[in-house]
Amino acid sequence: MSGTDGLTKEQLKQAVCEAIERRGNEIIELGETILHHPETGFNERKTAALVADAMRAIDLNPETGLAVTGVKGRLKGSRPGPRLALIGELDSLRTSDHPFADPHTGAAHSCGHNAQIAGMLGAAMGLSALGEAAGLAGEVVFFAVPAEEFIDVAERLRRKQAGEIEFLLGKPELVAKGHFDDIDMAMMIHVGSHDQMSRRSYIADSSNGAVVKQIRFFGRASHAGGAPQLGINALSAAQIALNAIHCQRETFWDRDTVRIHPIITKGGDAVSVVPAEVTMETFVRGGSLEAIVDANMKVDRCLRAGAMAMGAEVEINTIPGYLPQRNDRRFAEVFGGNVEALFGPGHFDIGGHRTGSTDMGDIAHLIPVIHPYLASARGKTHGADFRINEPEHGYLTPAKLLAMTAIDLLYGDAAPAQEILAGFTPAFTKDTYLDFARGLFKTERYGGA
Ligand SMILES: [Zn+2]
Structure with a gap:
């Protein structure tokens, strides 16, 4: 099989990685700019504006203001097929003694979500550069989402009372507002710390x-x-x-x-x-x-x-x-193949249970998802010493892995994506999920x- 201008899947992945490398400095700078301007959940106005500008610059025509600050851009394939979301989380935590904390709010990117946004935008730049040459089926949806961290509970309850939001986290709120209705499967990459991970990358089966x-x-x-x-x-x-x-x-x-x-x-x-x-x-x-x-x-x-x-x-x-996270095994294996292509065998691991939580768990009850970790930082996640110490792997490698996995899933007739969708049984429909959460x-x- 080949893309419209005859590129094999592997050639296409090579081309997307080169396109990302060519814009490497710009992608790293996006990640560092967000690092130095942290904003907490549902307050990510500057970060969202930066995402929307970056999407407009590559003609993605983004929708903005989704669940307050979310931004979504779509890259349509050359024929119908599954709609795959590549997600980046906009929000920071509060860790006031972090060296890059906002001195007024104490907001700080001590969970590395700034790298998720840089990686998602880098994948968007790489895949749009391929244009028609990609010949992918379906759509790739680049989605910057608000408020993953469950903080500022009193402030969010006030927003709820004012009718601004219904749920206190970004992804449930996006589901309630219908912004996941046009997405069939989703992935993101979370930065991990070398001090807490023994491999370059892993995907747990589940988390609390x-x-x-x-x-x-x-x-x-x-x-x-x-x-x-x-x-x-x-x-x-x-x-x-x-x-x-x-x-x-x-x-x-x-x-x-x-x-x-x-x-x-x-x-x-x-x-x-x-x-x-x-x-x-x-x-x-x-x-x-x-x-x-x-x-x-x-x-x-x-x-x-x-x-x-x-x-x-x-x-x-x-x-x-x-909701508890459930990573799709087949989806995880496709992703892991790309980690091993970049780093070599033995650098990726699947399995086990994590006792932390993420609102990707809510999405996992509706559509197949993966939430991998990629080590490119030092220090403790959520700690004052958390620092992305390898900018290339912090910002560019996620862009490559997202884009390569999108190509794997949607190349040709999108058979791997179709297979994952066929093997997935949702735990809830959107309506039963919302009933349960409410x-x-x-x-x-x-x-x-
Ligand atoms: Zn996080």
Whole structure:
């Protein structure tokens, strides 16, 4: 088989890599510009404008403002076929002691999403340079998406109340707004740290999902020395709830990899006053929907127990977080072939379970996806020492791997893409997914007078 002007698949991959190399400095500069202008989820205005400009410059005619800041450009193939999205996440984290943190907001790219955007745009430049020569079937959709990191919960809840967003994460919000309706399969590449990875690249089979909880205990203020017997100590209620949560840990199956990591965000008003209001946040993570639902039920029980013991009141706000990730095996193998083509055998690994979470998990319940890691950084992911130390592999290699995998999937009659689609059983339809996710939003008040 060959492309319209007779290039074999391997020649086409060679050509796309050369096209990416030719624009290498520009692609690296895009990644570094975003690194130095970090913006948190749903606030990525400058980053989104930069993406839209880069897409316009290669005639991709982008749609903008998708789920607030998302940007989507399409490269149509020469005949109908599967629509493959190459995704880059726009948002930063907050890590105020990171050397490239925004001094005003504390926002910093300590998860390396800046490299995802550079890689996605680099793939767009490479594939558009091939033009008709590519002769691919279907479409390649270049998609910059908002808000992967679950942070700024209070701010996002305010946006939700104002009707600006329905979900607190970018990909669920894009699904709800219909922006995944015209996509059949999707991939992205996340930067990894050499300090946490033994191979150049890997794709886990799965990773944990999570629900997010905001909790408020209400008691009654009184003089902490003179009249504590007249108060109701909300901190004691929270403390009992925390102990009760810790006591649940032996009740979880090892295979469910449950992770519950609560923090107290407000412990009281003044040391001489019996705490009348105490606030907590936690994620409840697990490897399957059933595990998350079960652990979440137990956490609610523990929170009520704290309130009940002290005669306090508790408000429990549960918010949908991430669905567990499921990487498509066949899709992962196609990607892995390209890693080995660039780095040699033994540099790619598939399998295992990760206990972190991503909202690609939500997409994985609807269409086949992969979420590989590619090591090109040093330090701890989400840490102040996280740094892309190999710019070429941080910014250009992802562009090449995305473009090469797109060629593998859509070359000729797109047989590999069709095979992956035929072998995929969605866990949800869009409507049942949205029903499930909406059903996770819950506010409960328990106890008190
Ligand atoms: Zn990340």
